[in-house]
Amino acid sequence: MSDLYQAHRALLDGAVEASRQRGFWAAFSENPKTYAEGAAAEGKAAFAALLNAPFDLPGVAAADRVGAEVSPFGPALGITYPAPDVAALVAAGEKAGAAWAEAGVETRVGIALEILARLNKASFLIAEAVEHTTGQAGPMAFQAGGPHAQDRGLEAVAYAWQEMARVPGAVRWEKPAGRSTIRLDKDFHVVPRGVGLVIGCATFPTWNSYPALFADLVTGNAVIVKPHPAAILPLALTVRVAREVLAEEGFDPDVVQLAPDTAERPITKDLAAHPSVGIVDFTGSSVFGGWLRENLRDKLLFTEEAGVNTIVISSTKAFAAMCQNVAFSLSLYSGQMCTAPQTIFVPAGGIATDEGHKSFEEVARGIAGAVDALLAEPARAAAVLGAIQSSATLARIEAARGLGRIVRDSTALQVEGARTATPLILAVDAAETGAYLEERFGPISFVVAVADAAEGVARATAAAREKGAITAALYSVDEAEIASAVPAYARAGVALSVNLTGGIYVNQSAAFSDYHVSGANPAGNACLTDAAFVAGRFRVVCVRRPAAA
């Protein structure tokens, strides 16, 4: 067994320090050019070699195989994965978990960091897997599916480490008692909560799963990773790397298991409800999140669910740049991000800008025009939009056309075999809450006419409180207006971006700095990146006895 903890100590220290400072920091480079020469080509080749074959997961014996992934860019992957049943998965997790629980914090942290380092080396292969399951364009699949996801995993390790490091191992307790002293020796044991279940989503299979996966792991819990049936490969590769490191370090690889299923025969409810599963992390629909919240008793449950992200446009000193910024946010990965804006409130009487007064119509058309400009060049359009992950989203776009006046219609890109759609932008009145206050996942947005910015802020924050929201944006040149809006957004538990222009977008959540999801509105019951996300995943048990002398 190698000393992986010492080997990766600088990485851990950097992550801890970064999470305290919350300035910019990244452990894993988002720039593909900083990786080894040929790594990208090797990733592509490795991906190609996986296609149309059974996926090899050493140490997993399962009679069944499942897998029917189809790339949103066209071809079926043709990969099948070994699929143990629920009882076998849980039993293997419990068995492997016993030694893992007693491995000690530093051992577990060292192994987690080694897994992350190896995942980083596999970033190009994982990027291909993410691209061809989620429909993310290549550059985004690399960044969000690789280094950004790894940074989020590392962040969870850093938080969990800090919480566990605070628990001393052995302590001498000496209490003065009159003329004598009572002396006890105390040993504090970090004890896991139970088998952890991590339920992945179809759009960000690694980014949204790594925080839970690594938090469970370092706190001593065996983990069962249940991928979305449409995006198994990125997590299968992840689990394979984890098992490889575990086995090398002398642990039962079943500390981390893959639990693939099919849309026709889902196993998620059975897994989540199994009495031996103590922790459940879920990213996905509010319907399934609601089922989990309703049915899981006495389990630790963390959810990221649906929401309605909003923008309020009150005034701007940079009309063109604002429209470009909003257009990019609406277009990036075809709006299939939990952080993408959907509902844009604009005063019916228009707004003041650096280009003079702009009517409601001019603002709506300004954004629509910026989308057109962004997507004018086909290669760039493909790189920004990627593909549509699910055909249900295409149906949703079709149905949405009737919900308001079309400011910009959605069209398909000319990319053969790919399922694509450009942003649909609708104009509606504030009364049409049935249209713009339901999450309509995908490239669907609404420009909503309100009396004034104050009504926009009131509606935006009420929507966050009632429907959930992960992000919000506000454009205003009036500092007093901004200052009065901030507490309302804070109370609504939604991260607020003010006057964003240039190369930073409301959709983006930076590891070690931005808290992802607040847990304070219906978009999720937890933040994925804070102490509360990790602190309950372990317990402390004290053993005390009179000191020898």
Place this chain on the structure above:
Amino acid sequence: MSDLYQAHRALLDGAVEASRQRGFWAAFSENPKTYAEGAAAEGKAAFAALLNAPFDLPGVAAADRVGAEVSPFGPALGITYPAPDVAALVAAGEKAGAAWAEAGVETRVGIALEILARLNKASFLIAEAVEHTTGQAGPMAFQAGGPHAQDRGLEAVAYAWQEMARVPGAVRWEKPAGRSTIRLDKDFHVVPRGVGLVIGCATFPTWNSYPALFADLVTGNAVIVKPHPAAILPLALTVRVAREVLAEEGFDPDVVQLAPDTAERPITKDLAAHPSVGIVDFTGSSVFGGWLRENLRDKLLFTEEAGVNTIVISSTKAFAAMCQNVAFSLSLYSGQMCTAPQTIFVPAGGIATDEGHKSFEEVARGIAGAVDALLAEPARAAAVLGAIQSSATLARIEAARGLGRIVRDSTALQVEGARTATPLILAVDAAETGAYLEERFGPISFVVAVADAAEGVARATAAAREKGAITAALYSVDEAEIASAVPAYARAGVALSVNLTGGIYVNQSAAFSDYHVSGANPAGNACLTDAAFVAGRFRVVCVRRPAAA
């Protein structure tokens, strides 16, 4: 507004450091003699002045008054408390909570520490209130109800402070982007979860409530304190002190409210289920705890419930001292502690001791004899046993007599007017699980014959896993046996005391050192004294915008 944070900074620093070291430390002296001369007499006089009168809670206007407390030592208190209805309580909490949420972490921490300091000054009065509601004897009511409870409250402040202090206020985020740099200014807002509800118990109204009360308070949540109808006064005094400090510091005193009710017209379920209540802390029965776990959705719920604490006696080098130690644990406050042992496993073939082999019967009689000796002197008996809080406990003792062979019968003390009972000790076989594996709250214990110590450990740890347990004890001279038992207790989530003799008892849980309740078995879903207990009581919301330069 005074700078209470700076005034109490040393207290906070000491608490933070102590909770990291986990050696012995106490902020508030448990020795009555270290308090001001005459303080005890003043406390008695102040208590007497409260009797048979309406309790004055400035700023509370309620048409109804409730209160029917009767001292377990005899007299009815005759005190009534203003009792607003559920809607009024929640509305007032929400209203007061708005400014409290925005008060800032240091302001809230400073106020919490000032409240604790004033509660400490009121320790003798609170001790009288605890004594005459719970039945704790005077010395224990002072320590557990006063300084020990205050230390536990301070500990919660220290944990919550550490978690919140980790969130920076304002940060400049600078990301290199090719030749330029993206600069954002970020403000992180600590946002409360919602109105906190703290449900007190009848035996330790302050000790078991202060961690939640102070954790809610410093994390920005308005708090509604719902005392047990039989033990309102200690929390009414606490709430009065808190409101006094809040008002002096310019806050609406309704940040902390008292919600008294009666056994006949309970309001707890309505309060807990109210949509504006975001956090519920409960100490009490598993029946009500189960209702809360079953019915509260999307709320943060912390429970301490019932359990069966065990002792396994395998061998000892100090038979007499062991019997004395166990006898004290069974007798202290008549076994009405959540940490008191109930079930003592002893090998049927007897054990090895420093006094030679002792048969099962000799061990049982040794413990019973030590109880007799401890309680032989009436004044000492009264000081150890106190009184029985509830008449239901007397009935429980009566019913328990039929559950096994009586080794030591329970009798009443000759204290006029007081409801008292000495320990009942029964001998049963291991098969009689229906007798010894149900919590029988009060001075009822079982000596259970097992094949050997290994069976005892197996049954003790299984009981902890299945029925819940907060404490466990093991007596053994065999280090290998101890070493092999430790992981089983750790997995069962129960704090283990090994070979205790002398002036330290399995019942005792020391602030800043012992974790109280593990949250890892059915005795409670939370530890009252760790980061997980505080970290979810607030959320973080980020506001970010492009930096000016």
